[in-house]
Amino acid sequence: MSKAPHRLTSNFFGIVIFTMVLSSCSSMNVTEETLYDRNVQTVQASVAEEATLDYETKAIFTNATVLFDFDSFNLSSKSIQTLKGAVTAMKANQAIKITISGHADERGTREYNLALGQRRAESVKDYFALNGVAGSRVSVKSYGEERPLAFGTDEMSHAKNRRAEIN
Amino acid sequence: MKKLLFLLLIPNFIYAELVLEITQGTENPYSLAVINFDGPQKISKKINSIIKSDMKRTGEFIIRDSSQLISVPRNEEEIKYKDFKLLGIDFIVLGSLITESKFNLSVSYDIYDVRKEKKIRTSKVFGIPNKIRQLSHYISDGIYEEITGLQGVASTKLLYVTEERNPDKSLFQLVIADADGANEQILLRSNEPIISPSWSPDSKKVAYVSFETGMAKVFIQDLASGKREIALKNSTQISSPSWSPNGKFLSLTLYQDGNAEIYILNLKNKNLTRLTNHYSIDTESSWSPNGSRIMFTSGRSGSPQLYEIDLRRSNSKPKRITFEGNYNAKASYLANGDGAIFVHRSNKKFQIALKYFDENFVRSLTESRLDESPSISPNGNVIIYATTEDELGLLAGVTLSGARFKLPAKKGEVREPSWSGFLR
Numbered sequence: 001m002s003k004a005p006h007r008l009t010s011n012f013f014g015i016v017i018f019t020m021v022l023s024s025c026s027s028m029n030v031t032e033e034t035l036y037d038r039n040v041q042t043v044q045a046s047v048a049e050e051a052t053l054d055y056e057t058k059a060i061f062t063n064a065t066v067l068f069d070f071d072s073f074n075l076s077s078k079s080i081q082t083l084k085g086a087v088t089a090m091k092a093n094q095a096i097k098i099t100i101s102g103h104a105d106e107r108g109t110r111e112y113n114l115a116l117g118q119r120r121a122e123s124v125k126d127y128f129a130l131n132g133v134a135g136s137r138v139s140v141k142s143y144g145e146e147r148p149l150a151f152g153t154d155e156m157s158h159a160k161n162r163r164a165e166i167n
Numbered sequence: 168m169k170k171l172l173f174l175l176l177i178p179n180f181i182y183a184e185l186v187l188e189i190t191q192g193t194e195n196p197y198s199l200a201v202i203n204f205d206g207p208q209k210i211s212k213k214i215n216s217i218i219k220s221d222m223k224r225t226g227e228f229i230i231r232d233s234s235q236l237i238s239v240p241r242n243e244e245e246i247k248y249k250d251f252k253l254l255g256i257d258f259i260v261l262g263s264l265i266t267e268s269k270f271n272l273s274v275s276y277d278i279y280d281v282r283k284e285k286k287i288r289t290s291k292v293f294g295i296p297n298k299i300r301q302l303s304h305y306i307s308d309g310i311y312e313e314i315t316g317l318q319g320v321a322s323t324k325l326l327y328v329t330e331e332r333n334p335d336k337s338l339f340q341l342v343i344a345d346a347d348g349a350n351e352q353i354l355l356r357s358n359e360p361i362i363s364p365s366w367s368p369d370s371k372k373v374a375y376v377s378f379e380t381g382m383a384k385v386f387i388q389d390l391a392s393g394k395r396e397i398a399l400k401n402s403t404q405i406s407s408p409s410w411s412p413n414g415k416f417l418s419l420t421l422y423q424d425g426n427a428e429i430y431i432l433n434l435k436n437k438n439l440t441r442l443t444n445h446y447s448i449d450t451e452s453s454w455s456p457n458g459s460r461i462m463f464t465s466g467r468s469g470s471p472q473l474y475e476i477d478l479r480r481s482n483s484k485p486k487r488i489t490f491e492g493n494y495n496a497k498a499s500y501l502a503n504g505d506g507a508i509f510v511h512r513s514n515k516k517f518q519i520a521l522k523y524f525d526e527n528f529v530r531s532l533t534e535s536r537l538d539e540s541p542s543i544s545p546n547g548n549v550i551i552y553a554t555t556e557d558e559l560g561l562l563a564g565v566t567l568s569g570a571r572f573k574l575p576a577k578k579g580e581v582r583e584p585s586w587s588g589f590l591r
Contacts, residue, residue, distance in 0.1 A: 028287055029313060035294040035301055036590060040343065041393025045357035045379040071470065071494075107517060109497040109510050109539055110362050110583070111407045112464055112471055114376075114383060115420065115427035115448040118404070122425055141382040141404055142422075146360035153536070153558060 064166040066124060067159060070105070073119035075127060083124065086166055087131045100124045101165050102142040103149075105158035110144055117142030120164045191571040192226045197314055198256045200231045202239060204274065206264025210296075214264070214274065214303045220347060221307035221321040225548075226570015231256060243277070243286060251281045258314055262306070272296045276306055278313050288313045300350055308591060320346055320544045324587040325551065326354075326364045326373055327562065331579035338579075341375060343390070343587075346544075348562075348574045354388060362583055367410050370587045374398065374408035374417060385419055387434075399432055399439070407450050411458050418442070418452040418461060429463055442476060443485070451497045456504045462488065464496040471496045473509060489522065491529040497540065502547030508532070510539050519552045519565070532565050542586045553582040 064086055066079035075083070090096055102117030102124075121140035128138050150157035201219055204211040215232070222228040233239045237250035240261065251259060262276030272295060278288040290309050294302035301322065308319030323346050331338045341355040341364055355361065357379050364375035367387075374387050383404040388395035398417055399405055407420040407429075417432045421439075427450045429442040443449035447466040454461055462475045465485065470493040474485035489495035494512030501507065501521075511520035511529055519533045519541045532550065541552040551564045551574075560580035564572045574581070 028285075028289065031288070031290040031309065033290075033292055033305065033591070035292065035298055035305065037295075037298060037301070038590075039391050040352040040354065041391065042353045043355045043388065043393050043395060045355055045359065045377060107537065108471070108494060108512075109451065109464070111420065111451045112448065112466075112496050114362070114404075114406055115422075115450045115466075118422055118427060119448065143360070143378070144362070144383075146362065146378065151558075153555075 065163050066166075068120050068162040068164070070107070070158070070162065071116065073102075073116065073123045075123055080127070083127050087128060087133060090128065090133045090137065097137045097139075099167050100138060100140045101167070102140070103147060103161055103163050103165070104145045105161040106145050106148065106153070107158065108145075110146070114142050114144030114146075117144045117164075120162075124164045124166065188573045188575070189223055189226070189570070190573060191569070192223075192229070193566070193568040193570050196227050196229045197258065198229045198231065198254070199310070199314075200236060200251060200254075200256045200259045202236075202259065202261050203233050204262040204264055204276070205241065207266070210272070210299060211264055213299055214262075214306070217300055217303035217347075218260075218307050218310070221304060221319075222310065224321075224347060224564075224570075224572055225311060225319075226566045226568055226572075227315065243279070246279060248281055248284045256281055258310075260310055266296070270295055272299070272302065274302060274306060276309070278310060300345060304345065304347075305591060317548060318546045318589060320546050320549065320586075320589075322346070322591045323545060323589060324370070325562075326366060326585040326587065327581055328361045328364060328583040329576055329579055329581050330360075330560075341373070343373075346586075354390070354393075363407055364583055365408060365410060365585050366587045368412055368414045368588060370590055373585075374410065376406045376408070385417070387417075398434075399437065407452060409452050409454060411454050412456060413458060418454065420450040420452070429461070453499050453507075455500045456502060460500075460504075462498045462500065462507060464498070470494060473498050473507065488524070489529070490527075491522075495520075495529075499541060499543055502543065502545075508541045508543060508550055510541070519550060533563070538563075540583050540585075542584050544586050545588045549586075551584045551586060553584060 066082050100121040102121035104113035104116045121142055125138045125140050129135055148161045150160040201215055203215055219230045222230055238247050240246040259279040260276055262274055265273045273291060273293045275291040277286050280287045292302055292305045304321040307321035311319035324343050325346055326343050329340045329342055336358045339357045339361045340353050341361050342351050342353055344351045359378040362376045364373055366373055372387055372389050376383050377386055383406045385398040385405045385408045386395050387398050403422045405419055405421055409418045415434060417434055419430055419432055420427050421430050427448045429449050429452045431440045431442055445467050449463055449465045451464040452461050459479050460475055460477055462473055464471050465474045473488040473495050475488050476485050477483040492512050496510050498507040498509035506523035508521050511518055513531060517537050518531045519538050521530045521532055535554050538552050538554045541550050543550055549564055549566045551562055553560055554563045560582040561575040562581055562584050
């Protein structure tokens with residue numbers, strides 16, 4: 001009736017679905033199946049190479065961070081004050097290239113927050129563009145809610161995390 | 168006896184990074200007697216304890232073991248159905264282990280219906296001694312199937328992300344584990360965030376977003392070989408991968424337009440088809456079970472809401488699905504396609520909610536502060552999601568019958584769960 005069981009070794013790979021109804025005597029189910037095993041490999045992500053940065057000219061921008069309201073990517077008047085200084089510096093030194101990274105607080109879904117962080121970074125980029133800074137000098141990316149500055153669950157922490165950083 | 172059982176249970180949890188905890192069961196569970204399987208005691212006890220835990224986790228079963236019975240039969244002839252009726256037991260499982268050689272361990276088991284006073288199933292599982300957990304999960308699924316008529320998920324896998332936060336460098340890991348959290352295997356280790364993991368429909372590959380290159384990129388990784396590739400080479404960030412049910416396409420969120428837009432990538436020829444075109448955010452795409460529709464989150468109404476596109480019609484306009492509250496995001500279709508589960512904000516709390524498409528209201532399924540990333544089991548019966556407790560991320564599950572369970576990590580945080588397809 002039943003075949004000899006499949007020999008399984010630890011490096012066996014492949015689907016062996018072996019559920020069969022061997023006999024259908026009235027209402028009783030009779031089944032036989034063989035364990036399906038699979039191997040899994042671990043991968044180590046290589047750390048990204050740090051882009052060579054000209055830290056001296058960039059020093060002006062360190063800590064240039066603008067904050068946003070929940071689910072919003074509009075620049076506040078306070079943010080614009082912060083960005084004015086950055087625009088002046090960008091115009092004074094045409095060699096400077098910047099990266100704007102957008103961030104979100106922990107509330108809401110991770111992918112939507114990634115998109116929201118991107119919009120925040122784009123808002124800052126748009127401000128630079130409006131003020132005559134070429135888009136080619138500005139790159140944008142988002143970390144969504146993945147890189148919080150503050151780890152609390154209160155509004156104080158959330159407010160700190162809804163930000164765009166200019167480096 | 169009880170003490171002994173407790174001691175024997177411990178080894179199972181030493182290897183389990185996640186610790187299972189059942190918080191609530193259903194109102195009308197089946198009562199199941201699981202009699203210690205005949206064979207070497209050490210292995211038999213381990214198998215029995217895994218089966219019991221699997222059955223309890225479904226929320227649909229109350230388990231009685233040998234110590235709680237009036238009479239303990241060793242075989243069919245010894246079953247005194249009266250003794251089981253008296254205890255309100257519905258079904259009895261008897262089994263025995265057969266060790267044919269060092270490499271072969273098989274278990275045969277029978278299920279008896281107490282009311283009908285007869286055997287309703289006889290089954291055999293062929294396995295190997297160092298895969299006892301898997302073998303036990305197969306038996307659990309056989310029992311579940313026989314009694315409920317639904318395919319069981321004890322032998323399926325979970326995919327999730329863990330983070331150990333360190334002051335200098337955090338460690339992110341992409342992990343797969345058995346549905347009970349045991350038997351963790353690491354797919355990827357990284358010092359940069361990993362989000363949005365998802366299984367290919369055949370459960371042989373996973374797609375995920377990794378920030379290891381300095382910005383979000385979608386990777387596809389083969390489980391067996393560890394071989395991986397960037398799904399689409401592009402100078403801007405890419406995220407939110409979702410497999411089409413036939414495994415031939417991946418829907419993605421691309422940012423090349425300066426804004427999140429959804430595209431469909433043909434995995435064979437790498438052709439891209441743009442799906443959305445709107446100045447607000449469009450992301451978190453998900454395929455309907457038959458592959459004819461895609462649901463996604465869009466900010467086009469002023470707040471995140473769910474929309475659906477019909478792929479069968481060209482230039483189909485997105486149809487708004489949710490109108491309840493100001494935050495509805497990250498949807499997955501139910502197995503039969505007649506509704507969706509998603510993240511819904513209510514009273515400032517982010518909850519997992521369910522909406523049937525023929526209803527104009529949302530049903531909240533959870534009630535903590537910050538629940539996200541819901542994923543449905545392949546039998547459509549269980550939803551696993553990420554939640555926070557004491558400011559720590561953990562996984563929690565709720566069955567459609569109302570049972571709840573938790574899978575906290577022993578160390579660090581665990582989040583972004585994704586349920587595999589059937590593997591048996």
